[in-house]
Amino acid sequence: MVDGGVGVGSWDDLVGSALLGTERRRPVGVVGDAEEAAVALLDAAASGVVRRRAGVRPGVAGERPPVAPADRRPELPEAARRRLGMLLVDRTADAARGRRGSAPNLAELLPQWLAAARREGFAAPPALLPALLDAARARTDLRADALALAGPRGLWLAALNADWKFALRAGQGAVQATDGDVRTLWEEGLFAERIALLTRLRLADPAAALALLDGSWRTERAEDRLMFLDALRTGLSAADEEFLEQALSDRSRNVRTTAAELLSALPRSALAARMAERARSCVSLGPDGITVEAPYACDPAMERDGVAAKAPSGRGERAWWLGQLVDSAPLSAWPDRFGGRSPEEIVALPVLDDWQSDLHAAWCRAAVRQRDAGWARALLGPPPKPAAPVTAVGDPAKLLSVLPAAERAEWVARFIAANGLSEAFQMLGVCAVPWTRPLGRAVVDALDIAREGGSYPWSFSGVMGLAERCLDPDAVEQVAVLSAAAEEPPDGSPGASTYWSEAFQRLTGTMRLRAVMLAELRGTPPGDGNPGTAGTPGIPGAPGTP
Structure with a gap:
């Protein structure tokens, strides 16, 4: 008491x-x-x-938040709105599971749904904005599409919650601010905010972004200068050459190297001309083929233009210097050097004294850097025949990324039909989504051949994951016939048949669910004009599911 x-x-x-x-x-x-x-x-x-x-005295009332801006984009159809709610709720469910079985992976369907909704130009429902921002915060691969769907109201809401500050850095708000606000953020913001501002400003006004960077360049730390310089890849043009030429004299070697790389991507730049002159002095056409006389030294002028003097371990210095000169030279310099020959004719020429791999690898890097489809096509050549090695020296996937989408898909389809999937994963990753019918058919046929051959299904899990995201839903019936369990091959892996059956069932269910999702976004009844959407038993939220 x-x-x-x-x-x-x-x-x-x-x-x-x-x-x-x-x-x-x-x-x-x-x-x-x-x-x-x-x-x-x-x-x-x-x-x-x-x-x-x-005894507490009333506090001073804070300023009321501004009214949320209007979003004049069309609202989602009701079925699509419900689907988004389901995907946002289930986005972390699959991560806690072990063996997936035959159920579709809803966590991987969310990025596909967001991309499709963005293409259709819809606005996110206001009630789902918090969950959408939480999903974008947890997964950086969702941010671009999620923030585009969230729109101006998403940025307004993010300003009221510190957990969603990333949206303000990644969104368009900083670029749409006044000149004074942009200057304040550039001078006082965190590094992540400044790099995001610079990247966004490069999309809207490259010249203004360059002027902003130029004004503070000399006071920035070396590591920050490197990241800011890398942001100039967005909207890179001849207008950036003067600034990049000055960066060639930077006290940081990494900054100098990046500036030289950017200048070499501008075929008409002064650096590209200097590199072309050096490369032509090393490579010429003789009576028996291409002759190479690699540099004997790396002089200061070469180092200033981005040539690294020290070769990696196990690499000869002369070959190292030659590769840097050739991959920085504009590809347009070579037809004149070789008597007006086309890229295909140049690549077909013999290269003497075992210099072919070094020379072709440098041309491959130049083709990717300069986005030259003609040279990429020539260096790739036709798809190799069965059991034959890939002829391109370098990364075929990077060369394929330079080609038009249809041509890229056709090349990969022919490669898979001849050689299977063992070397095709990276190539499939650069193909446009959804895959064309010939490419999708080639992938499914190759998976079926692997199953019949008794291969481990886990060896193809990466390709299966790509197929779930990239196969056209119209191809679902081709996959569905493979979902039935088959007999175990005598020399196959124990239990492989069951795993293959589950994988094909999961692929079938995922494709049907993707078809339903697209139909919901377009406001069309599932199944109209799309045989892959008819009847989707066992898929949560799909027609015909209890």
């Missing part, structure tokens, strides 16, 4: 007694045995809370 004749102690006294116990520390005014003292302490604390709250 509380002694009525003695004042109750301070709030700190009550807190101390609660932490230590009334047997060890009894507050002022609390009397009785241990049990009575504990009850009295709680009564005193209750009274103290009332006194503390009664």
